[in-house]
Amino acid sequence: MMRAGPSQEEIRKHNLGTLLRHVHLGGPTSRAELTSLMGLNRSTIMALTADLTAAGLVREELPKDTGRAGRPSLVVRPETARVYVLAFEVGVDRLAAARIGLGGVILDRREAVRARGPFDMAQVVGTLAGFARQMRRRTREDTICVGAAAAVSGVVRASDGVVRIGPNIGAFEVPLGEELTKRLALGLPVAVGNEANLGALAEHTRGIGAGCRDLIYLHGDVGIGGGIIVNGQLLGGYGGYGGEVGHMVVNPDGRPCACGSRGCLEAEVGEPALMEHAGRYGEMIGRDAVRAVVDAADRGDVMAQEALAHVGNWLGLGVATLVNVFNPEMVVFGGILREIYLGSAAQVRSRIATGTLRATREQVRLRTSALGDDATLMGAAELAFAQVLADPLEALSRVAPAPFGG
Amino acid sequence: MMRAGPSQEEIRKHNLGTLLRHVHLGGPTSRAELTSLMGLNRSTIMALTADLTAAGLVREELPKDTGRAGRPSLVVRPETARVYVLAFEVGVDRLAAARIGLGGVILDRREAVRARGPFDMAQVVGTLAGFARQMRRRTREDTICVGAAAAVSGVVRASDGVVRIGPNIGAFEVPLGEELTKRLALGLPVAVGNEANLGALAEHTRGIGAGCRDLIYLHGDVGIGGGIIVNGQLLGGYGGYGGEVGHMVVNPDGRPCACGSRGCLEAEVGEPALMEHAGRYGEMIGRDAVRAVVDAADRGDVMAQEALAHVGNWLGLGVATLVNVFNPEMVVFGGILREIYLGSAAQVRSRIATGTLRATREQVRLRTSALGDDATLMGAAELAFAQVLADPLEALSRVAPAPFGG
Structure with missing residues (x-):
């Protein structure tokens, strides 16, 4: 607000993130639509798309059938099968995990019943880490995990993922983010958020x-x-x-x-x-x-x-x-x-x-x-995608030193 | 959020507004401080200051005493005595008006007791318009009114200044903004806001x-x-x-x-x-x-x-x-x-x-x-200054076809 306007580099980063967010939330989108949605000219959209394509985040292809004469505008699709996040849920009655692709598609999921009672860190983290291992073992070689986040029934400190208090899961000052980060060993931190906050995020971005x-x-x-x-x-x-x-x-x-x-x-x-x-x-x-x-x-x-x-x-x-x-x-x-x-x-x-x-x-x-029972997991996925949507190339360079096609 | 980054013209507008907001809220500020606060280089700050000076919104002068050796950085001051807004209050027990200069300085004020009871449009608008006339008559020739706004004890529709309901001032669907605009005849609309919202704005911008x-x-x-x-x-x-x-x-x-x-x-x-x-x-x-x-x-x-x-x-x-x-x-x-x-x-x-x-x-x-009893009037002034702070040159061109020094 009180700072000067953005630099050229900040604008490019913003535009890359905005384009990626459009296809992440809206699905396959033609270059022509992106031009109009973002208020930029065609050549800028082409350059941004080329950068995201080279990074392996999107793919351009001919539309199935335009029903119109003339050369059709290429369609930009999120690389859903390649670029994914891990989303977790620590609910009162369930522990759940999902592998969710760019574009918000659930590619794989696991769920276990959680017994009510005091918070058992070894059980929670062990179960979720096990789910993550199983799901990652089933992925193709060229896939890439760009983030991970957990939705928890409790009051969470965002900076370090400590559950300050979760009366209904028996948690009090529990360092869940740290433990999940350690046990998952993805090379990136596991963000933690309150389940209702993340449910709100999911319903706001792609729900009702x-x-x-x-x-x-x-x-x-x-x-x-x-x-x-x-x-x-x-x-x-x-x-x-x-x-x-x-x-x-x-x-x-x-x-x-x-x-x-x-x-x-x-x-x-x-x-x-x-x-x-x-x-x-x-x-x-x-x-x-x-x-x-x-x-x-x-x-x-x-x-x-x-x-x-x-x-x-x-x-x-x-x-x-x-x-x-x-x-x-x-x-x-x-x-x-x-x-x-x-x-x-x-x-x-x-x-x-x-x-x-x-x-x-x-x-x-x-x-x-x-989104029903998936709202909180989908919200955790949005939290996990936040970095790559804010600064696609920088975020990707941290998780994949050798980019696809590079 | 989902639009592309701003154009060069939008950035300039933003920077002009931001610089003006700094001196409006922070008082006289040296070019060196503005450079550091806004994260811009010296020549950009100079150019922005020159534009605002030409428009008669700020003035540059040597600081009183820097206590340091070397050429001192010029200080940019808001043109408090020249550029002002009219702020009004329709409270339960009082009708008040003030002429408030850029920088948030009360230059003049008037107040009358309001009797409790049904809303009397003629009395309210007549009293406030009378105050405005008295205060404007006492201004110098080269002063300029850049906005006007009223704080009201009631629920207000911002778009047209209708008081939807004000139980404590007996108001129900009262077109206060329209009547004030008509009676004041300033050549600009009178914005209307809820008194507590405007009090919040005042305490947030320049209060506790x-x-x-x-x-x-x-x-x-x-x-x-x-x-x-x-x-x-x-x-x-x-x-x-x-x-x-x-x-x-x-x-x-x-x-x-x-x-x-x-x-x-x-x-x-x-x-x-x-x-x-x-x-x-x-x-x-x-x-x-x-x-x-x-x-x-x-x-x-x-x-x-x-x-x-x-x-x-x-x-x-x-x-x-x-x-x-x-x-x-x-x-x-x-x-x-x-x-x-x-x-x-x-x-x-x-x-x-x-x-x-x-x-x-x-x-x-x-x-x-x-800010005590002045909080709501000061908040109304901030609302009235909003246009000139968002886009200084455009806002000024609407109220002063022939700019100062032009």
């Missing part, structure tokens, strides 16, 4: 919120997390811990919360609250348990209906506060909140209607996650 | 929060408004209505609010709530009334102490939610909230300590407004 510049993503995974996109950017806050909407106090006289407070959104709306109100606490856990309550309510089970109405009331109160504070274009419900919202939409909508100013709510759309 | 990139400003003016700075930018949201923290529900079973909801932060913490709890409702109004309660509490008045503790508890709960959601570097209390916070800091701090995650609160600082 693509194109929205102001979006709130609420993620349920036993507890409740939030990821907030403000003017196209993920809200970080001063220390990077922003978006902890699960610990907004919605009911000052409410249920005790794992964080030590009382009446937090997570305490009133999370899985344990729903299960207790439905008289099913201890029967089942996880998404299946929540789904069972919603199904029972659909079939006319009065106790399940009342439980959903009860938690939906608090969910609506929390969303109303967020709508007044952020005036978002969209609120997205993901994880188990997808089911809870679908089972209590009437209460949520009613609370928003009565608890917000007309101006802040009149344009908001309420939606469920488009 | 200068240098903070993540700041929450809470403004009390009978009701409560908020202005939130996220990563250095004012949070607008999709329609520009973000920051309505006064209508977060902190007490679901609480007091009815003028917005139609119940238990909003403003209903629990605003002036009427404090006065009722203190047993003084109807005695006095406005800042003096609030001050009287705080003074009484200081002198040992138990009812006043309990009233402050009570509202401080709800204020703390609201701030705790904002800390969890935004992880701000600073929370600033302005308007009558300055007094209320000072009289209830123990409750506010205690609620934050118990109602937030350690990670989100550990670095937050709680402060009172540095």
Whole structure:
């Protein structure tokens, strides 16, 4: 803001990254479209594409069929099969890993059940490193891993990947990023982020919120997390811990919360609250348990209906506060909140209607996650791709000293 | 983000604006400092300064005393006495206007008491236009008005300056921007903004929060408004209505609010709530009334102490939610909230300590407004200066067809 405009070299880097981001998010794109999207002339687009092609990040080819006369514009495709990242998830009930190609395509994935209880570093890192080994063993020789990142149910310090606190995975000041980096030994650091923040990133870049510049993503995974996109950017806050909407106090006289407070959104709306109100606490856990309550309510089970109405009331109160504070274009419900919202939409909508100013709510759309269970893994992949999208050639030179075709 | 890098002309515009912003916010600055601050070479700084000087926006002069040997670097000063904006405030209890020079110096000001009650457009616009006329009559011939803006206690649509709703000034869908533009007849539009948003802007640019990139400003003016700075930018949201923290529900079973909801932060913490709890409702109004309660509490008045503790508890709960959601570097209390916070800091701090995650609160600082009663007027001035700071020469050409010295 207060610095001078960019240098020529910075502009080239920005343009390379921008072109790569276009094909990463939009898929195969013709040179003509890129020219118009980026507001640059044809020869600049050709030069940028040539640089990215030489680096092995994109490939140019003739379009299948243009349906138009004349010489068709070449199509620029991401090198999805060659250039990939590793994405991990440490959820409350699962450990997951995926190999995701440039362009956001899941090429391979692994998943294991995580038992609830204290955080077991050896088990978590061992399982994920094992998945990574299996998946990398199955890749072709000429593939290249350009990044790795993990989504975690907890409050994460971005700079070093320490999980400051993750009440629902029993984690407290856990150096997950460091351990994953050590055990994976990819020659690049493993970034760590909060699962709801990364879910927000995924839904914003290639999910239901693509194109929205102001979006709130609420993620349920036993507890409740939030990821907030403000003017196209993920809200970080001063220390990077922003978006902890699960610990907004919605009911000052409410249920005790794992964080030590009382009446937090997570305490009133999370899985344990729903299960207790439905008289099913201890029967089942996880998404299946929540789904069972919603199904029972659909079939006319009065106790399940009342439980959903009860938690939906608090969910609506929390969303109303967020709508007044952020005036978002969209609120997205993901994880188990997808089911809870679908089972209590009437209460949520009613609370928003009565608890917000007309101006802040009149344009908001309420939606469920488009990426479903993959949202957090896809978000971790976006975090892992961040370096190569910011400065493609520099990032690549660090992971592949001898570039393809070079 | 997804566009190509800027053109040479855009870079020049950006650099001109950035240099002007430096002297506007930082005061007289030497060419040497500008070179280092902006990361440009000396000849570019000289050329930019020459353009701004020719336009009459800045002036170069020898520094008073450098205390160093050798030829001193020329100092670039904003043309504070020549280039000004008109800033207005439509508060609950006052109508105010100021003529504020480039550099943020109040050159002249006027103020009148506003009677509480329904919004009276003729009275509001008539009073403010009268103030503007008086102040402009006293300016020198060669001065130039480069912008005008008003801060209003209400929810404002930025595009046309309509006050969508201002419960505490009795306004509903009031076309204030249009009427002010018409009556002032300055040849430029009068921008309108929410008073708390503009207070946030002022405290962020030249108040207690200068240098903070993540700041929450809470403004009390009978009701409560908020202005939130996220990563250095004012949070607008999709329609520009973000920051309505006064209508977060902190007490679901609480007091009815003028917005139609119940238990909003403003209903629990605003002036009427404090006065009722203190047993003084109807005695006095406005800042003096609030001050009287705080003074009484200081002198040992138990009812006043309990009233402050009570509202401080709800204020703390609201701030705790904002800390969890935004992880701000600073929370600033302005308007009558300055007094209320000072009289209830123990409750506010205690609620934050118990109602937030350690990670989100550990670095937050709680402060009172540095600009005091001028915060909203100063913020309106920043809004009014926005055009000339974004594109100095273009903005000036619109208001002054024949530039100074041209």
